[in-house]
Amino acid sequence: MLNIENLSATFVVNGHELPAVSSVDFSLNPGERLGIIGESGCGKTTLAMAIMGLLTQAKIGGKVLMHGRNLLSLSERELRDIRWRQMAIVFQNNLEILNPVLPLAEQLTEPLRTHLRLDKQEALARVGELFNATGLDPKWLAAYPHQLSGGMRQRALIAMALACRPELLIVDEPTTSLDQANRQQVLSLLDELQGQFGFAMIMISHSLPVIRRLTDRMLTMYHGRIVEEGTTRDVIRRPLHPYTRGLINAAADLFPYKDLWGIPGEPSLATANSGCGFAPRCCQAVENCATELPELQELGNNRRIACHKGGIETILSAEAITKNYSVGGDQIKALRGISLQVRRGEVVALVGSSGSGKSTLAQILVRMVSADGGIVRFNGKPVYDHKATSTIGGMQLVGQDPVEAVSHRLTVLDAVREPLDIMAALDRAERNRTAVDCLTAVHLPTDDDFLHRTCHSLSGGQRQRVAIARSLISKPMLLIADEITAMLDPSTQAVILRELKGLQHSRGFSMLFISHDFALARKIADRVYVLDMGFIVEEGSVLDVFDNNGVSLTQSPATRKN
Amino acid sequence: MKTVSLAATASSDSASKAARIRKRYLSRSGRCALFLLLTIALLSIAAPLVTSHSPQIVSGPSLASPSLAHPLGTDELGVDLWAQLVFGGRISLIVGIATAILAGIGGGIIGIIAGYRGGLTDRLIMRLIDILLVLPDLPVMIVLAAFFGPSVVTFFVVLSAFSWVTTARIVRSRVLVLRERGYIKMAESYGAGTFYLLHRHFLPEIFPLATVGMIRLAGRAIVAEAGLSFLGLGDPTSRSWGLIMHHALSFNGIYYTDFWKWWLLSPWLALTLTVTALAILGRDLEKIADPRMEKRQC
């Protein structure tokens, strides 16, 4: 029914070109519900205006095909004919969206009398019905816009939009400035009305829960371009674009336990230069990301993604890992074919009770211990030696026991600097500076006194922090944290985990967080693997694995034990 | 909270940035206006140097046309017109400046008191302002001039008595807004006294407003004085431009001869140029002083 082809809208201000929308194409079938999500300024509203033909000050390119007719090539008169009858829009609600000096009855009956040529009585009757349908008492028709509350105004806007029974309804941010109760009501109302009248709906919002509730398909927009597309369920469960993932993580409604983390960096203005707009904030950006624009590619399954790397890449994958031990005469099958993946910029939790094989797996991953079967790949390359852990930007392991991990004889500075010394990277002064940076990052003092203390005199928490600082000094892309807080008291545990998560978020490295503690895991993880008796018994995003009560949905014995 | 569209923020960002840069300097018309005003002021102040004739003593034949000896001709008594013009400029200058300063500063101070003190003082002052605003100024000035006799001092007192009102109102509104600003309240919480607040925070904010107001005031004062003189209520000893016009119009043959072309036109031109230049300058300064300032409708 609606086909957008290569739509672009550029504003020219003082000689500068500001591309608000670029190369947008998608299509919509009758009765379908499409969501468009993105932060403020990403171009969603401009897109809506372009479709409706209401942009007067921009240069518009491309085609907007409604039943095969290009709306952009129509004259103003022809457009006027279509407006409200074939497509209508519910604007963002504010005090001036309706004319303050005209009563609501007049404003709502206007389109009916203009387009459907109804006379005053008929139009009023029809509008009265619409008010009823949206839950408003028709007596308010005689009122002026300023006399209604925000929620009522929103409903009036919806009623007005449906006056001529359009085929397409564009809804722009229907719930801003509404309180929780009103918000739910408006969303239910839209749900109901769409079911009842069967119009196609484009829902524009920056709020993921709204999109999740009301749409079947969704688009993510950034800097005026589409960066991801897919069915709503799919995209939320498994976002492919780092921006979408960031939006999901920032939705407080979705994750009852996980802490709120935004996207690092600030949204900037779109400029007319090339390169992926998200590159400055992306955790996996490489050089050509800033210079070449990624095209939107089809990936099958109705998915499209605009990323040079084809979406969020996998940094670690383990396939069919097996490990056996012999104790005495018995064979213990510690790991029986474990497969897992960690992607860029995410936190994966591996939970399981003691003895489930977690630590063994951790050591296999970093090749401290070799597996009996299966392959570990880091950045796509198989791990069979210490290459991955002995380079800058590789992976690092932090273990459980801080006393074991750090030599008691070394000074703090030496201990933290050790990996760089071994790798012979940079010069001495640089290494010291980097070490100090890492110590600052984990909130340890960096005065001379402290730097030259021997690790022997540090507390458990301090020592664990030193270990973490050391693991960070080589700027790893993946940090494997094996029960790093098990031997610390709860307060120190909380502090360290928060700091670590903060570092992970701002520096963008991935983390495999191994723990027996579910509660901790659901606080910081994006995805979860549950290990029991050598098998992965559950896996999935935090949304799926833990329901709202934090109870695992598949109720396996392993999880129930915890 | 309304989500602001990208284009709007972007366009308003760069547009306001460009506008801000532009507005630091006087426009071309503003500069012309300033130049004109300075020339007129200079000619008036240096009047004795610019003309050898006296503005009050007969120095030539009556109703002479412009010539080398009398560049603008003479009036019906034989007094040189150019001399009258440049000396008359002094009156306008004095009236304009004096009123502007008195009314501007006076109005400013009253406005600050009203705005900052609030309460009863404010209400009383506002009531006074309201009454004065309703009174149509010209009729009152005519009446007062009629009763108290024409003299430059009367004018200037009467004009000031009316003009302070507008400045006071504008200054008061500004002060009301400023008083609630966060940084003022912080300063108050640190123990700042009224005097400190006045000279550190209020005056720098008010000053541009008051200055622009004063320029407008000067213009209106000059026009008012000219109007009253033209009506015949002016100080007969002053030779203000309005008075020259009044004398010209009192001359019976003025409508049927060509004398008006220099006798009437020269003070007319002088007045129009001065007033228009002041107005243009005022508008320009208004834009520079504060782009967000609400436009007063005259």
Place this chain on the structure above:
Amino acid sequence: MQHIVKNLSEYLLTFLVILTLNFVLPRVMPGDPFLFLSSDIGEEIARFTPAQEAAYRQQYGLHRPWPQQYGIYLLRLLRGDLGYSIYYNQEVMAILLARLPWTLLLVLSAVFLSTIFGTLLGSLSAAFRDRAPDRIIYPLMITMSEIPPFLLGLVLLFVLAASMHLFPLSGAMTHFARHENIWSTLTDIAHHATLPVLTLTLVRTGAMYLLARNAMTTVLTRDYIRTARAKGLGPARILARHSLRNAMIPVITRVFLSLGGLVGSAILVENVFAYPGLGRLMRESVMVHDYPMIQGIFLMVTLFVLLANGLADLAYRRLDPRIAEKRGGRS
């Protein structure tokens, strides 16, 4: 309802102040009123014998104590008795009523014409803001709005009337003319009124234009205009019902308010064109120090201004439903 009462009492208070001022002024000015009547200032000379002086003094009650005079003054006002003109030898009220229509003709015509032209040009400018039409009209209007009315009037008088003889030099009608029918009378009046009305209109149009331009520009950027376009309404309807209806609010209130300011301009303009309205009367009375006359004119003029302000307030309340009701309105 409360507002009307509150406003009314404010206006009453102002009026009382004016009345008192009117009363006090002639009595505090230096010198004796009757002294001036014998002077040669002004074009007319009037002389009174001591007997006549005494009679007038008696009649005006100038020998009574002030509070009593004030009481009498107020009482007389309530009856519509504004006193007796010393110079014209007639009831002040009668003279005022005879001259008032001419001033009204000028003022009302000027307001009407300037509002229409100002609004039209202002809307045009707003629609084409910063483009060719606006760039030409805007500076022109600004200049025009700054020129003082009497200066403009003078130049029109001399160029169009004295030099080119297109219009009469003075008066409201040709003296001693006999008119056969109403048309001839009306044409004559219009011919005489053209220059003064033109002057006042030109001066006012500038200000109206600026106001209309601002108001229209603001309205055109409002969201509800975009909503109206989105609904597919025709441009005529959007202009009439949505744009103008909102933009007119500040314009119409300003029209009433400007009536007050126009009075001052009218006084000067009448004198430039020797037009026999209240303005000319005022000057004449001042020249001869006819105090009752001066006071009468002053009172009438002030009343007019107060009325105009009151109407402005009323209009504003009626036109904008947001102000109209104070209670009601949830947000």
